[in-house]
Amino acid sequence: MSHVDTPLEHDDRMEFQLERLILFTDAVFAIAITLLVIEIKVPELHHVQSERAVMIATLNLLPKFIGFLVAFFVIAIYWTAHHRVFRFVHRYTTGLIWLNIVFLLSIVLMPFTAAFQGDYPTMKTPWILYACCVIFTGLMQVRLQVYIRNPARGLTLRHHSTHPDLDPFRPLISVLIFSLSLVLSAVGFILAAKFTLLLIWPFMVLYNRYRYRPLLRAYEQRFGVAA
């Protein structure tokens, strides 16, 4: 820990400063994903404390539990996306910090919107709210990737800007699916709106085959390295 007054700027702390931004993000993700469960309240049995009553109360938690599972994996998917994207980031700017904070805003809201739709599984409004929240997260993910891959900003090594893992079309898939789900819910097909989420898998398969792999091949041919 030298105190020699060499004129080195805070660039020497760049790496830790960036790690701090990322670990703060991870802490917010970890808390949001763990708080999901405190919205599943232990059932209270005021009148009859029979084995049968407990079992029925447990089964009644099922819609809440399914809502919890969906929300858990939605947050997990965005965490893995953040983890995948930020491995290219070597520098930060004030702009990146604030884009990341607005991205986190949408994550922080999820324990509320997820619990709301878990409490009213047959209602439109909570699902619309939840879908809006996920769409907002997806759009912020797109915005982050467009910002990070922009070679003019110099946040990544220059050739990384064409890496398929920074392709902003991937986060658009969940934006598309949740928008479709939102519309279906708004016109009254609530069950269909929820099953729409299952479309994410085939869309991801199509995306991987017809966009990700060609991009990766192009990237590898140009830079001669296995990603």
Next chain:
Amino acid sequence: MSHVDTPLEHDDRMEFQLERLILFTDAVFAIAITLLVIEIKVPELHHVQSERAVMIATLNLLPKFIGFLVAFFVIAIYWTAHHRVFRFVHRYTTGLIWLNIVFLLSIVLMPFTAAFQGDYPTMKTPWILYACCVIFTGLMQVRLQVYIRNPARGLTLRHHSTHPDLDPFRPLISVLIFSLSLVLSAVGFILAAKFTLLLIWPFMVLYNRYRYRPLLRAYEQRFGVAA
């Protein structure tokens, strides 16, 4: 923080990316283990606020408190297991990330299942639910270790794959004990089901003597290093 366009891939970030995965895991563990206590609600005395009433209310918390202690040590045991196993991991894959996330799902559920069984200490259903949750965690621990030690995946140094700390039989002990406890509870012996947990100690002693130590000796003889 050089911006020279040397064609190094994100492998240079592998170490931090792996640390990020691990620290995210630790944050989830830390939150889950700390949230256990918010399920022990401060007793509310609406009618008589006497010293005696407070003491009785405190004593009534005892089953909840014992449930808290069990859940605290169950989560702590799985954290130490994760800490012990991941010291061998030098690389990550998308598969490892997702196995780890499903493992975390079972940890995140514990504040709920532990509070549920703490609130209804004499009922079957909550204990069965709790046992299922721990069994699921144990099986995911087995799955993680089988995945990590597989030399074909190259996540560890090759000779580490035979290290006894990666032996998938250890996590099977708690799976076995909790399965036994589940069966006992299902057929109605709830108290016995809970005391079954104490069997973990003798089983661990037997495991250490007849499997861990022989494996360790074999490992040390083969690679000539003290583990």
Next chain:
Amino acid sequence: MSHVDTPLEHDDRMEFQLERLILFTDAVFAIAITLLVIEIKVPELHHVQSERAVMIATLNLLPKFIGFLVAFFVIAIYWTAHHRVFRFVHRYTTGLIWLNIVFLLSIVLMPFTAAFQGDYPTMKTPWILYACCVIFTGLMQVRLQVYIRNPARGLTLRHHSTHPDLDPFRPLISVLIFSLSLVLSAVGFILAAKFTLLLIWPFMVLYNRYRYRPLLRAYEQRFGVAA
């Protein structure tokens, strides 16, 4: 991990010890910012569970939601300030640890004061309490920066003490605005008190133009480096 008894002091751990202080701070920030949302309770509809009732209940959450947004960005602003300031810190003292802990005290209080004013958006007392909390945070931020930039303490490289990012006048802006808001609220103009917060933007613009940029130019001329 050598055990050689070379007489090196714990200075060799200084870097990690400082990181530990910072990451602990970040964890507290992350929890405080995420806990804000658990104060927005899912509306309970006891009587009529109609689509209309859910929508009205959702709209009734609007003041709480606006309060959440304000609190989210207030905490985010102080996190970015901490992130900006601590990049200069190369050493810690017991004094710095305790100043930082008192600073965190004001952050930890925010989920409560923010929820209080979100529950009673038309009342004076909760807003005064909230403003006091933010003013306290701002003053602690000033105190931290004065402490850190003091060359006698040797926490930063000597020439950093004149870096404009350590200028203690910037955190005074929010102190000023929230004090004005507090006074307006105390004399009864509650709506005006809340809109006063929007003054932060023009004040920041003025601050940047007439103080930050001149300080930065002076700093760069003297030390010949781009900050």
Next chain:
Amino acid sequence: MSHVDTPLEHDDRMEFQLERLILFTDAVFAIAITLLVIEIKVPELHHVQSERAVMIATLNLLPKFIGFLVAFFVIAIYWTAHHRVFRFVHRYTTGLIWLNIVFLLSIVLMPFTAAFQGDYPTMKTPWILYACCVIFTGLMQVRLQVYIRNPARGLTLRHHSTHPDLDPFRPLISVLIFSLSLVLSAVGFILAAKFTLLLIWPFMVLYNRYRYRPLLRAYEQRFGVAA
């Protein structure tokens, strides 16, 4: 991230494994200290929503708020102690991990015991429970320091074992004060029991003058370095 099979053991991960243990500890501390505030519930005014009613409800929170402040600083003191002590630790053992987990158990309990005594500020039982919790933390702190400074275990550099910051008498001060407070509370002097905590300051001053400084002088004379 080489995959060369050089026979290096997991010792090369020792530093990160130790950091992981410490950062997990910090996360638990950070959550416990932030959860304290969620026990101060926003007052609910069912009948009259006047400015006066809000102010009275706020003032009624005062005992809870004082309890929160005490608990905040108790946890903060133990965090700084952990931070001070673990800077000497260069290796970990399974024993250290488990001592640390039992230490964390007492920290995790504090949001509950602190909220309990904050809710019943004039009752004996909650204060006795809270004092027991802090005494337990203090004794675990002593146990940790005795374990860490034991040269036979080789967790620190050998000469560090006599460093005054590892002196196990310091944590005994809070054990002593809280024991005194517990006795005073048990015999009915609840107010006196609480003011007893103020004795920590003079005792710390005496400790520093008559034990810490002589130990430090002896340490510096022997090893010729400024601590």
